[in-house]
Amino acid sequence: MTLRVAHVGTGNVGRLALRQLIGDPRFDLVALGVSTAEKVGRDAGQLAGLGITTGVVATEGLDAVVAARPDAVVYCAMGDTRMGEATKDCQRLLEAGLNVVGSAPVSFQYPWQIMPDALIDRIDTAGREHGVSIYVTGVDPGFATDLLPIALASTCQDVQSIRCMEIADYATYDGAEVIYDVMGFGTPVDEPPLFLQPGILALAWGSAIRMLGDALGVTVDEIVDHNEREPAPEDFAIAAGTIRAGTTAAIRFEIRGMVAGEPVIVVEHVTRLRPDLRPDWAQSAQPGGSYRVEITGEPSYVVDICPTSAHGDHNHAAIVAAAGRIVNAIPAVVDAEPGLRTTLDLPLVMSRGVVRPPTALAH
Numbered sequence: 001m002t003l004r005v006a007h008v009g010t011g012n013v014g015r016l017a018l019r020q021l022i023g024d025p026r027f028d029l030v031a032l033g034v035s036t037a038e039k040v041g042r043d044a045g046q047l048a049g050l051g052i053t054t055g056v057v058a059t060e061g062l063d064a065v066v067a068a069r070p071d072a073v074v075y076c077a078m079g080d081t082r083m084g085e086a087t088k089d090c091q092r093l094l095e096a097g098l099n100v101v102g103s104a105p106v107s108f109q110y111p112w113q114i115m116p117d118a119l120i121d122r123i124d125t126a127g128r129e130h131g132v133s134i135y136v137t138g139v140d141p142g143f144a145t146d147l148l149p150i151a152l153a154s155t156c157q158d159v160q161s162i163r164c165m166e167i168a169d170y171a172t173y174d175g176a177e178v179i180y181d182v183m184g185f186g187t188p189v190d191e192p193p194l195f196l197q198p199g200i201l202a203l204a205w206g207s208a209i210r211m212l213g214d215a216l217g218v219t220v221d222e223i224v225d226h227n228e229r230e231p232a233p234e235d236f237a238i239a240a241g242t243i244r245a246g247t248t249a250a251i252r253f254e255i256r257g258m259v260a261g262e263p264v265i266v267v268e269h270v271t272r273l274r275p276d277l278r279p280d281w282a283q284s285a286q287p288g289g290s291y292r293v294e295i296t297g298e299p300s301y302v303v304d305i306c307p308t309s310a311h312g313d314h315n316h317a318a319i320v321a322a323a324g325r326i327v328n329a330i331p332a333v334v335d336a337e338p339g340l341r342t343t344l345d346l347p348l349v350m351s352r353g354v355v356r357p358p359t360a361l362a363h
Contacts, residue, residue, distance in 0.1 A: 006031035006070040010047045014076030016323035018048040026353045031068035034058040072099040079104020094126035100134040101333045108136040110211035110342050124340040133336045139322040144291040145208035146343045150215045159297040163266045168289030171273045173315045174239040186247045189229045201225040205267045209257035212265045220257040227253035230278050250277040288314035
């Protein structure tokens with residue numbers, strides 16, 4: 001059965017999700033919502049970078065999305081710097097009787113003990129009362145911090161600790177708002193950016209830690225974080241702009257889920273803008289970047305995930321993976337029990353309909 005879908009947001013993740021929605025035979029794109037004036041009136045195929053005309057044009061806001069009455073809405077609008085607005089958007093969609101699958105607000109991947117109970121209840125109730133579901137996912141937080149470690153841990157006879165890592169060079173990432181405003185690259189090393197303010201790391205990645213705790217059957221007593229930053233030795237250019245000498249050019253942080261005083265579930269990020277910075281920090285398994293899951297137990301694992309793409313580098317490949325995870329989850333979310341759903345609730349998400357043999361692609 002073809003599902004009627006609407007899409008919101010055409011940024012880095014949203015544009016790639018839109019590309020799949022247009023080309024995937026499981027879905028029929030019926031509406032597109034955007035927030036920037038210059039995108040209004042443009043065809044979805046143009047905004048997705050496909051160079052085709054779909055007949056679906058972008059409209060501002062959510063009105064046309066709601067009016068189209070799709071089976072599901074893919075919500076990929078920015079959530080990092082507008083969590084309140086993103087939450088209100090999702091609540092409106094649920095109250096309109098529309099299933100929501102998206103990348104934001106990120107904490108709704110598993111919001112319990114992270115977000116206020118009243119807010120969680122409001123979103124969950126909106127879904128239950130209108131017979132629809134919401135599922136938020138991505139890559140990290142997302143499948144690299146829930147699906148993959150959960151799958152590996154399912155083979156263990158005992159688990160002492162799990163560490164999920166992203167080790168990446170972001171120099172080719174062109175999202176200036178994330179690079180400068182959220183992560184604080186290019187700012188003084190003694191001035192914490194948005195996501196290094198007290199409690200923000202736990203808000204952003206605590207959902208992943210709490211979900212893994214639930215999957216492992218342990219109580220995470222508290223979530224603590226640590227970070228360190230490295231200044232640029234001289235001025236240099238990146239895709240998003242310029243990094244000045246002395247400003248932040250590399251960041252390492254950990255979010256630690258403490259169980260009985262021990263860091264049992266840890267998320268670690270090592271993010272550089274040049275590969276020569278802080279060689280003593282963890283190194284990626286392939287040039288540019290990779291993800292890593294380390295389990296100490298019986299058996300123990302070190303598993304490196306190396307995303308690549310024929311259309312871009314490691315950063316592009318990771319965004320494609322996030323978009324693919326979101327879009328491929330649509331059928332499972334449409335079929336799910338109403339309310340706020342997580343990876344622990346859904347069946348194994350399949351990718352039926354996306355196989356493209358090389359001979360077919362050549363034609």
